[in-house]
Amino acid sequence: MHPKAIDWIIMGTYFAFVLGIGAALKRSMRTSTDFFLSGRAMPAWIAGLAFISANLGAQEVIGMAASGAKYGMVTSQFYWVGAIPAMVFLGVFMMPFYYGSRARSVPEYLKLRFDEKTRGLNAITFAVMTVFSSGISLYALALLLRLLLGWDFNTSVALSALIVLVYIFLGGLTSAIYNEVLQFFLIVFGFAPLVLIGLKDVGGWQGLIAGLHTVARSRGFEPNAWLSTWGVMGSPRDNPMGVDWFSMAMGLGFVLSFGYWCTDFLVVQRALAADSMDSARRTPLIAAVPKMLFPFLVILPGMIAIAATVHGGASGLALPRKADGQLNYDMVVPLMLGRYFPNGMLGLGLTALMASFMTGMAGNVTAFNTVWTYDIYQAYIRRDASDAHYLTVGRLATVVGIALSVAAAYLANRFSNIMDLLQLLFAFVNAPLFATFLLGMFWKRASGHGAFAGLLAGTLAAAVHHGLTLPVGRTTGIKGGWIAVLHLYPSQMAQNFWTAIYAFAVCFIVTVLVSLLTQPRPEQDLVGLVYSLTPRERSTARRWYRRPAVLGACVLAAAVALNVMFW
Amino acid sequence: MGLDIRIPMGALFSLLGALLAGYGLIGGQALARRSLGINIDLWWGLLLLAFGASMLLLAWRARRRH
Structure with a gap:
């Protein structure tokens, strides 16, 4: 990969805007509620885009593309069976309690509903988890930059951590949310051409289907194993993921997805920042609409790459092999970026990747500083201080959180087993x-x-x-x-x-x-x-399509339609 | 909230779009060899420019209404 001046200019422009937004928001961070909850003033569409973006870290993008190559269409179940029903449940049924109770965090809801020890357990494990997740993002970004641009590990870590630190320190959650919205569009604009050019490479949709039939046959499966979802889940032997329909529906669809989307403060925090109960409830529902289409953006590249590798394509794109002879699926995205994108577009694609690593990290840091300040510091260390004091503690927690993430990144670099x-x-x-x-x-x-x-x-x-x-x-x-x-x-x-x-x-x-x-x-x-x-939450929205229950039903119907279309 | 997100977003994507489209226009078909004959810089740059401009337009209309 050979970036030229135009690529560096594109990257530089983006990061100048990121820091500029942080600086512009500094003036409006007056109270701790401004800093931790964006003053509860976000319109639903901004909170909604931030809601999906906070989850769409680069590990997700790279990992989903890798799974698309490894398992094919079955991967889309993470979206159409996993995420969407859980997001609808959160918006329609759970948000009235989170937002209505005025809890400032998920652990605080547990304190209000249950007791101090349940909150403490959740707050402490969550705080530790976010710091390590943020460190893993940082580590993965540094590895990728070394691979793609030949950057030194120390430089990558220091530079990325510094950028995230500056914009959260200045603009708090608002800054993180605004950058997540930017990153959402950047991912869409940076990756969509990958799919377009990739499809052209393998001979269009029909060519892709033919290619994936070859892939399935060569691995000893029925020809449609890379193209179906429920249809190949009768037995674990029928699909490359090795799962059956029951464990898929219960394990992923119910337990894991509801557990993540409905209780993880990293995403719920975005909805708590919304400007009204109705907006908070609409946040995950609005997020569900683009989320439903993401498989075409992040999984399809992997399917294209495996079809090109096994069946062959116009450009000769082929996945590299690891030392043990296995295909290196994690290389799908970097390989396609380098192969298909001319200078210019290359800059945009790299910026999208770097931005998603950084927002992945920033999301963890904003969740960490809130839980630390409200659920640990205020609960156990200093109960009755002034609001200004907690604002300062939050800013300090941001610095400490990032310092700990950097430490975790180095730990991951030295002992990758510890991270596993x-x-x-x-x-x-x-x-x-x-x-x-x-x-x-x-x-x-x-x-x-x-x-x-x-x-x-x-x-x-x-x-x-x-x-x-x-x-x-x-x-x-x-x-x-x-x-x-x-x-x-x-x-x-x-x-x-x-x-x-x-x-x-x-x-x-x-x-x-x-x-x-x-x-x-x-x-x-x-x-x-x-x-x-x-008392039942009555929507005050005047237009029918703004009512959470109606919107939720429409989203679910669309998810069912996608399940049927790709049965 | 102090800052309408559509303003920086519109400005950023307009700028990126202009940069890409300009580069694609100068580079011409030589640039398009990688992207299988499509001058992706030019067309995608124009798309980004249109997106950025419509964001700015929305922000401007919202401001006028107040």
Whole structure:
């Protein structure tokens, strides 16, 4: 890849705007609510675009393209079965409690609904997790810059961390959200041509289908294995992902997706910044519309790349192999950028990639500084300080959060196993969360002791399940089976889905049992926090398409249509 | 909120669009060899320019209404 002056100018222009927006917003950061929640003044469309963008880090872009090559169309289930129903549920059913309770964070909702220890557990694990996720973003960006541009690791880390630091320090959450909106359009504009040129390369849509038939046959599957979703999920042997329809629908569609989209403060924070209850509820619903189309932007490149590699294309594009002879799927995006984009477009594509790494990092940092300041510092260290004091603490937390991310990036660079281990631990902690929120919001009898015990039991169940099972062909250790191997899964994905299903079920059952044995909270304390004790939220929107329930139904119908079209 | 996001966004994409389109226009077909004969810089630059300009237009209209 050989960037020229025009590419550097494009990158430089973008980063000048990023820093400029931070500087322009500095004046409007007067209170801690401005800094942590954008003064609750965001219109729904901005919050909505930031909502998807915060999740669309570059690991997601690169990872989804890699999965598209590895597993084909089945990957789109992460969107059409996973994300969309969960986002609709969040907007229609859960947002009234998050926004209506005036909680400033997800852990704070747990404190209002349950008790201090449940909040503490969630706040501390979340804070640790965000710092490491942000560090992993930084590490991955530095690796990519070394690969593409030959930059030195230290320079990449320092430069990216500095840019993110400056714009959050100055403009807080507003700055992060504005940059996420910019990044959303940058990703769309930077990647769409990749798909257009790629399709031309493999001979259009028909050529792609023919190519993917060849891919499937060469791997010993039915010809449509790379093009179907539910149709090849009768048995794990019929699809390259090695999962069946039940674990897909329950594990990914229900437990993992609802657990992430409905409880992760990183995304929920964007909706809490909205200017009214109606806007907050519309935030995930508006986000769902482009999210539904993202498979064509991020998964299709991978499918094009594998078709070109196996079946051949006009330009001779072919994925490189790793040292062990396996195709290097992570190279899909960098390879296509370098192959298809002339100078100019190359600059735009690289900017989109770098921007998505940085917003991925910034999203974690803004969630971290809020949870640290409101749920840890204000809860346990200094309870009754002035608002100006908490604003200063938030700014300092931003600096510390970024310093810790840099440390985590270096840690990842030295010991990549540590990062795998941490991500595994985070998965254990996250897996049962949705059961706690579901019971908390819809069952008034659920008690604080019940929630706390359920969370611990669910996390433990996830760890034990992982310790007792192993994907076929893997060695025991980080991939599982570290207690004993009782069951073999056809793939790691299937193992992940089942770990989540067990964690959810155990958390649900333990929360119910312990709640029944302990005192519930008095009902008057739960008004606004539990479904049955809260007056129904009536939309004040005058136009029908602005009402959350109507919008949610339309989004779901569209997701069903996509499932059927690519059955 | 102090700052209408559509202003910086419109300005950024207009500028990037103009840069790309200009580069594509000068580079001509020699540039298009990589992108399989499509002068992507030119056409995509024009698209970005149109997007940026419409953002600026929306921001300007919103400001006039106040």
